[in-house]
Amino acid sequence: MSSPTRWAGVPLADRRAERRASLISAAFDIFGGTGPEAELSVRSVCRHCGFNTRYFYESFTDTDELLGAVYDATAAELAEVVADAMAAAGPSVRARTRAGIRAVLGHASQDPRRGRILFTEGRSNPVLVERRAATQDMLFQLAFAESDPREPDPLPAKVRAAMFTGAMAELAQQYLAGNLGDDLDRVVDEVVETLLPSRRASA
Structure with a gap:
């Protein structure tokens, strides 16, 4: 999972924007790939990014909202x-x-x-x-x-x-x-x- 030092010195708004973009990119890879849709989950997306799951809920309420993004x-x-x-x-x-x-x-x-x-x-x-x-x-x-x-x-x-x-x-x-x-x-x-x-x- 992401290290606390990964965001050291980065303004909060920029950190959130970067994490949100990373989650969207991860979901693009997972959902847009050849695997079944069921693979798109909070856990799989966070694992793809190397994030703690709390960072997911910082930007999205659920995977439907992420998929829409x-x-x-x-x-x-x-x-x-x-x-x-x-x-x-x-x-x-x-x-x-x-x-x-x-x-x-x-x-x-x-x-x-x-x-x-x-x-x-x-x-x-x-x-x-x-x-x-x-x-x-x-x-x-x-x-x-x-x-x-x-x-x-x-x-x-x-x-x-x-x-x-x-x-x-x-x-x-x-x-x-x-x-x-x-x-x-x-x-x-x-x-x-x-x-x-x-x-x-x-x-």
Whole structure:
């Protein structure tokens, strides 16, 4: 367990923030790994960090709250990666769409723990269902933001964004399961062509 001297000279707020981050990282490793969900316990997380269990309750009331924090951190990281990729793609709707799709699939598949937390357990785990809805809303807003603001009726753009959001969740699930092969660029090309056929693309 953690030595009292480990935190010597560190301000209390910084100590707590560091311990909280360590607990989230440990839970990410345990829950996002290949072991059964039951392995995520106060004891297993603290053992992973080398903490006394009292440090767990300093930041979280139970493992459900910790798991929610893990999902939030993973989703926030994904949102940042997607936003950065789309911004770097320039003004072309087609290029931005491609960059966004590739960012979602690429980021989730680079580390299997991310994909499991966001797109596998997020579909069925009762603790994560509500948070998954928030991630879906984030993708919806990103997709809707790509619509032409000059359109007098926003409904068609909202419908497209909703269809894109639902399709992305299933696409990620299938890609991470290995059902679409391992050629990421080809998968992304097929998705973009389905969403924005070349003959109709205006950008």
